[in-house]
Amino acid sequence: MSITRRDLIRTTAGLAVGAAGAGLIGMPARAEETMKITPEEGAELRVTRWSPFVDGDEKQWLANTEQFTKDTGIKVTIDKESWEDIRPKAAVAASVGSGPDIMWVWFDDPQQYPDQLLDLTDLADYLGNKYGGWYDGPKAYATNDGKFVGLPIATIGNAMVYRKSWVKEAGFEEFPKTTDEFLKLCQALQKSGHPAGFTHGHGVGDGNNYAHWLLWSHDGAMVDEKGNVTINSPESIEAIKYASELYKTFIPGTESWLDVNNNRAFLAGQVGVTANGVSAYYAAANDPKLAEFAKDVGSANLPVGKSGKDIELHQVTSAVVFKYTKYPNAAKLYLQYMFEKPRMSKWIESSSAYCCQTLKAYADNPIWTANPVFAPYAKASETLRTNGFAGPLGSASAGVMADYVLVDMFAEAVTGQRTPEQAAERAAERAKRYYEA
Amino acid sequence: MNAAAEVALKPAPRRSRGARLLENRNVLSALFLLPSAAILLVFLTYPLGLGVWLGFTDTRIGRPGIFIGLENYEILWHDHVFWLSVFNTILYTVAASVLKFALGLWLALILNEKLPFKAFFRAIVLLPWVVPTVLSAIAFWWIYDAQFSIISYSLIKLGIIDTPINFLGDPTLARASVIAANVWRGIPFVAITLLAGLQTISPSLYEAATLDGAGSWQRFRHVTLPMLTPIIAVVMTFSVLFTFTDFQLIYVLTRGGPVNATHLMATLSFQRAIPGGHLGEGAAIAVAMIPFLLAAILFSYFGMQRRRWQQGGRD
Structure with a gap:
């Protein structure tokens, strides 16, 4: 409530x-409760x-x-x-x-x-x-x-989409519910030649969805309630290390992926699991040639990490x-x-x-x-959790997300350009430009 | 005008003051200049001035800013992403311009020779320039795709490589890839303009050089190149300006990724100003491009347009 x-x-x-x-309790609202608004002539x-x-x-x-x-x-x-x-x-x-x-x-x-x-x-x-x-x-x-x-109209949801037969083949009866199990699934999928693929490039939607889930599932946060930058934390570093382990199981090239790439790779059968809106399923369901494929598509909420909470950006x-x-x-x-x-x-x-x-x-x-x-x-x-959690929403939160600070933090570390510690430090430095201005 | 003429001109009382003013060369030229001056002022000077002003304010989207002096520039001075974008922009411009010049000149020389289907080939050469940038960028996006690249596919089928080439994922490769796409797109402009220049060179100069016993390299070095220099100066100035301010190609191909390895000043400026909402800072990045552009223009103006040098003499 x-x-x-x-x-x-x-x-x-x-x-x-x-x-x-x-x-x-799902009772129909009575007619007399309708708010009266008189439009202008x-x-x-x-x-x-x-x-x-x-x-x-x-x-x-x-x-x-x-x-x-x-x-x-x-x-x-x-x-x-x-x-x-x-x-x-x-x-x-x-x-x-x-x-x-x-x-x-x-x-x-x-x-x-x-x-x-x-x-x-x-x-x-x-x-x-x-x-x-x-x-x-x-x-x-x-x-x-x-x-x-404003009035929130809708949330465009993000979820795992995967190939049911391949997940089963990898030894999982159902899609993993925790981050640890999920890593095991990705490792198994890679061994069977159906790697995972998540966007590490500057994809506005998919890149940010994935990066925020990595951070939040490990209890990390960009800022605290007052807007002090807290991204350089042990939680973030743990999240980065987890991301690096996952990245090892990915199809090559995810650091260049923009919003469309994961759909394409999934529909072409190149990856066994990715995260996306329901559109990835539709593209298959609406294509008669992919009818068999569509039947094999499963979906699940993103696994829960040590935070114990089911949270995402969307x-x-x-x-x-x-x-x-x-x-x-x-x-x-x-x-x-x-x-x-x-x-x-x-x-x-x-x-x-x-x-x-x-x-x-x-x-x-x-x-x-x-x-x-x-x-x-x-x-x-x-x-759904708002971007710039746990701080206030505003120009700083918008600026940090538009500048791909979080996306870059993970991409820098998983590709080996920086250590997890350096990546977190650089992210903090970049976020501070917005929050401390 | 002598006194007699003045007297002769005097009896023309019917012509009004306005008509007489119109006869004045200075007034007339000012009048003809007025429309273009107004257009320049409204569409060029004002936006440029506004951009420069915004760079000195903390304007955000939906909120007017106040004057903060050089603060935006101070912030940028300590921002490693900004410096990376400066490095990328210079690398992109220099590498792409040199390649465009070399390949463009080469192409122009070939097209200037007696070729079968000359008109057809000249039209074909223009194609990359005619196709809208966004369309060609999307084509390149497919060519460079991490999974579906036609290049990777062909090389794998030929057994030369095992895994697809990470064109846009590896920082060095990504830079090379976007430069290659820009070169492909920019060559026609250089080639066709230089071709036009080549055709203005009188054949008699080549004949004279040949009679003096000049070989083909000497003819190129001592006739073609000096005669072409003024055009080269103009073409390369424009080419450098286009390349330095490129936006669409990067925006479609990489959005500045991977990890800002291909972010140019123009794309970073947009990213910070519009999606990021920090108009002041975005404007400051755009303004920071001006010194580089001015330097490029001055270099071509003073360096390449010197008459004596053009005429084969020394400064």
């Missing part, structure tokens, strides 16, 4: 408890989102939007941008004060210009109360100074409304409409396990049980 004291104080206590309770909205990774996501979102226009008369235009172009475009919109009304942004983008974003706290509280509360990780990305400056996307919008109420109404059950449920289902719910009540979506491969992705929002 994630209702904090603040949530309770913020909303009418009775409604909060009642609605949250209803959400938790003649409102029109422009939404910019990232280009979809799976077709179903876009189709359903557009269908829901069309329905919104029919129901309210508000015209909505949706533009798409490649996912890496979102950050600069949103930043430009925020700083010049013109552009789309609503934008889907990534990670800590809302933390970079919170003053330019519309306060969505009332809507977020309403949705949170009605649908079982927000997951902590996605919520942290979208809240600043106790206020919601990719989070939030919808923000810029303050400059002429139609703030229409924008809020649109978001409310899209997050309400009839639309959100369908959208999550159509996104084919790519987009994990950010509101807990949607965890029972039928998609998660539709295919065993999807199951690990259902936990994405739950296991």
Whole structure:
């Protein structure tokens, strides 16, 4: 249960408890609980989102939007941008004060210009109360100074994808749940000619996902709660040593991998296990030539290390409304409409396990049980930890991740360019540039 | 103008002041210059000035900055990744420019000879230059892929190597690979421009040299090269500038990896400014490129465009 004291104080206590309770036990929310938002006369909205990774996501979102226009008369235009172009475009919109009304942004983008974003706290509280509360990780990305400056839309989950037959052949009945066992699996897979492969290059998504998991599973952290750099620690060095052992079992060349390479290598049968979004499975499932291959694909959450916690970075996307919008109420109404059950449920289902719910009540979506491969992705929002843990989100955390400080720390050491100690020291030095500036 | 002419010109009272102003050469030339001056000012001087200014501030994405003097540069001075990018940029520019010049000149000389299908070959040579950089970079990405490289594949099939070549994973190989891709892309510009230069050299000079008993190397050394120097100076200045500021190729191929071994100043500037959100620091890196670029321009201006040297004399 994630209702904090603040949530309770913020909303009418009775409604909060009642609605949250209803959400938790899966009772349908009553119609009269719907928050009333009156849109401006003649409102029109422009939404910019990232280009979809799976077709179903876009189709359903557009269908829901069309329905919104029919129901309210508000015209909505949706533009798409490649996912890496979102950050600069949103930043430009925020700083010049013109552009789309609503934008889907990534990670800590809302933390970079919170003053330019519309306060969505009332809507977020309403949705949170009605649908079982927000997951902590996605919520942290979208809240600043106790206020919601965005609504987390989805977590794009990351999980192990592997070849079931090869894992079995290597002597494992099921996919390992701990880091030690996982190392043994990779060693066995390498011996049988089906090595593992994880991105050590500057892959924005895969590179960071892997590096953060290595660090966090060993209880390391970039900074402490106050933002003091703590990366040069025995935990980090242990994580680096573990990464080096794993690296020895990898297919050659992973230090040059960008975001696409692991998918390609996996689909070509070059690697037995890698970590990826569910798209790696889809590429096989949608290709008639790879039908047999797709049946052999298994998925699992990333193994738990000495930290004992199931934690990962994942990719989070939030919808923000810029303050400059002429139609703030229409924008809020649109978001409310899209997050309400009839639309959100369908959208999550159509996104084919790519987009994990950010509101807990949607965890029972039928998609998660539709295919065993999807199951690990259902936990994405739950296991999510924000980048720059355990410090505050903001320009320092964004800067450190964009500069690949953590990715480089592991890559430097596993390729033998530096000792683990030197690599950790250099990472600390680089992180301090951001945190101590 | 003598007095009589002045008197003769006097009875023209109908012409207005504006019309007379337009007759003035200085006014007219200023007027013609105005549009281009305005364009330069708006699209060149202003962004450049803004970039320089940003480098002196701590501007971040979504937050205006304040003037912090040279702090960004001090921070960069102690940043080993920045110095690595400076080293990479210089290595990249020097190696790629020398190769582009040598191969480009060679190609131009061949194309200048009497060849069958000359027009066809000249068109073919231009292809790498015509293809958008991003497209050719993606092609190279496949060529250099850690698993699916066509080069590795062929060599393995021929039995020359056992494992794929780690083109973009090994720091030295990665640098060589991106330089090779840049050279491939840049050769046509050098070759075609030098070819144009070669065709302006009068055949009579070669005839005279031949009559004086000059061999082919001597003709090249004492006729072709001096006559071509002004064009070489221009072409190489442009080539160095393009190479020094290259971005797309690196961004597609490596994103600056492995471990920043191929990060150029341009890519690092982008990485810090846009995805990293530190506009001030990114601008400072971009500004730090200016001295190098100026040096390249001045070198070509003073070093290679000296008339006497061009004419085969000594300074």
